[in-house]
Amino acid sequence: MPIKKYFTAFGYLLLFLVSLGLVGYGWTMRQFETAQDAFRRGDHAAALESYRRAELPFEKIPQLGQILKEEYTRLNLNQVTILYRQKLNQEALEKLEQMPAQLPAVAENAEYAYWMGNLLFRQATESKDPETVLTALKGALSEYQKGLAAKPDDWDLKYDYELVRWVFAKQGGERQKQEAKVKSIIDKMRPQEPAQQQIAPEKRG
Missing domain, CATH: 1.25.40 (Serine Threonine Protein Phosphatase 5, Tetratricopeptide repeat)
Incomplete structure (x- = not known):
């Protein structure tokens, strides 16, 4: 019967596809x-x-x-x-x-976050552009936090997280010092207000 032949052919095709999948696997x-x-x-x-x-x-x-x-x-x-x-x-x-x-x-995998954090941290250490460094450090810190949320007892993640926090704080401190230095230079370059002349008492009205 045509229907029987159809199901038989379909069965062979299905068996072939399953076999092919198993071979590929x-x-x-x-x-x-x-x-x-x-x-x-x-x-x-x-x-x-x-x-x-x-x-x-x-x-x-x-x-x-x-x-x-x-x-x-x-x-x-x-x-x-x-x-x-x-x-x-x-x-x-x-x-x-x-x-x-x-x-x-x-x-959200802890190991994924660990390697992403490591690569971003390396990017920060190799870059000379302050903005790139800051962005990469923020990204690394975020990844390590994500990794610790998934695996709080991972000592590699804990160590790297604390290391980046320390570097990040140091980077922020250096940036503040640099900004203060620039501000000081700019202040010195500004024209000074003329000093008010002293008037002798006898010449005052």
Whole structure:
């Protein structure tokens, strides 16, 4: 019967798609485990290569990040760790900024906040522009606060938070001193009011 043939064909198609999905999942997990092993050994070049291969299905199917949350988070944050150690700051920052598009909840993750804070703090230490420094320090402080809200007992976050607070306070103090110095110079450059002449008593009316 036509209907029976239709359901049979549909069943085969469904089975094929499921099989294809399982094969793809298996391949992705193999790449992920290979990357994890290399990461643990400290072979960062091999780890980065395998992580990037494992990342391909997530790029093709954005919804996959919502299904494989732990794997998606780990493969990205481990890449950020490697890029940070290699001082590839912009690439690491871009990877962090892209993550919430597939998995919004990751922005509240303590480890995510830790690495975002670290990158912003490094940006502050490497910049010579006062406004960039101030903005980056504020961003780093905010990220560390967010991380501590998610994981209050994380000593790395606590240390970095206190460090940035100290640097931020020092930066603010230096800025106040600089502003006071500029004000003093400007005051000296202003034309002085002419001193009122003294009139002898005998000449007063």
